[in-house]
Amino acid sequence: MTTTDPLALDRQVCFALAVTNRAVLSVYRPILEPLGLTHPQYLVMLALWERAPMSAGEIASALQLEPASLTPLLKRLDADGLLTRRRSDSDERRLVIDLTEKGRQLRGSAESIPGTVIESLGVDVSELEQLHAVLTRINTAAIAAGALSTERRNAQ
Numbered sequence: 001m002t003t004t005d006p007l008a009l010d011r012q013v014c015f016a017l018a019v020t021n022r023a024v025l026s027v028y029r030p031i032l033e034p035l036g037l038t039h040p041q042y043l044v045m046l047a048l049w050e051r052a053p054m055s056a057g058e059i060a061s062a063l064q065l066e067p068a069s070l071t072p073l074l075k076r077l078d079a080d081g082l083l084t085r086r087r088s089d090s091d092e093r094r095l096v097i098d099l100t101e102k103g104r105q106l107r108g109s110a111e112s113i114p115g116t117v118i119e120s121l122g123v124d125v126s127e128l129e130q131l132h133a134v135l136t137r138i139n140t141a142a143i144a145a146g147a148l149s150t151e152r153r154n155a156q
Contacts, residue, residue, distance in 0.1 A: 053098035
């Protein structure tokens with residue numbers, strides 16, 4: 001039965017996104033576990049595999065995280081020997097993050113993750129591409145409306 005109640009739970013985009021987020025992350029968990037990564041750590045590694053070295057602020061901005069949320073992730077990845085953290089020679093306020101050889105090598109093991117996730121979800125790649133495009137438009141609109149403005153300002 002379809003309801004027209006604007007406050008019905010099953011009509012809320014925020015609810016659908018929250019449930020989907022939890023469900024998709026639960027698919028990632030066992031796939032990432034053999035690599036010794038949590039999903040947030042995986043996102044940090046993705047950013048670094050794409051463009052290392054990066055400053056902590058650049059990583060926070062790329063992931064749309066507050067720098068304070070990023071710090072424990074970086075410390076753990078450093079302790080696991082996947083990255084290094086050092087002060088910039090030109091600006092000691094800037095923390096430069098780079099991959100270690102172990103971190104670079106982990107990329108090879110991670111290359112199968114997207115395909116494994118898609119297979120686990122049992123959804124067409126074209127549907128996921130459409131979803132990605134829609135979510136990107138929504139994120140852009142939300143940011144334009146002021147969402148994440150504190151986080152973005154802190155990351156710069």
